[in-house]
Amino acid sequence: MIQEMTICHVKDLGLIDYEQAYVLQKQHVDEVLRGGPQTLLLCEHPPVLTLGRLADGKNLLIGGEELARRGVGVHPIDRGGDITLHAPGQLIVYPILDLAHFGKDLRRYLRQLEQVAIDLLGDFDIVANRFSGQTGVWVGPKKIASIGIGVRRWIAFHGLAVNVNTDLELFAMIRPCGLDVEMTSMAAVKKQEVCLQEVKEKMMGRFLKNFYLQRARD
């Protein structure tokens, strides 16, 4: 049986403020709701902390003044999960997808996002896995990719963050996802900086392949 591939736009937003990217995500959700194209947004953010709906203030380990001094914003947002950090060197993927095409199943979608990260890391000879019922992707006992999504009328937003060259010391500000977990990055695993552009290209490829999407000609 030949399944028809769904068209997906891919947009590389580069380094973009969290709020700006959030507005774009919402615009794309509205577009998909109106029957517009599904879109994969790729970007990096300047250092920023976001608090998911289940966030516990205790997981933010430094005070407001110190955050202001470091220029790190804090945003409570409408995704699942606890606190997380975004910073340059972390590749973020915001798939604005209509989950009606993918079985209307939140858990299945989370597992599919994990699989994209696992396959992507495999492309760089990094063996990554799921970890005892937790959402996310680990290399050994350390977490390398975080996932949190929002869904409206089965249109998904928010998504997946993979640490490529992220400054891991920044994670000392928080208990990531409310877990006592150590974070890692592709660079830490490879013991050398990894080309983010290459990771981006491979991410695009993996994502489109795993979700059986065809890239739109822009």
Next chain:
Amino acid sequence: MKQVILPELGEGIEKATVACWHAAVGDRVAGDTDVVELVTDKATFSVPAEASGIIKEILVGEGGEAKVGEVLAIIEPQTGPQR
């Protein structure tokens, strides 16, 4: 009366937590308004009112857990001009 029900969210997901209500008892809502945001695992899920009317009752408050199929709120349908 129309009911706002916790929808099917996927295989193996039997319950969700009410993260927040976007409307209160007595509020008039349109059918396409998101009235409640649920959270389960690492996902939030917004549920629309489905019916236009007045929220008569909210049965599961913020932070409360509910099962798939459970009634979250009751809406008294209103027809005619809005406001």
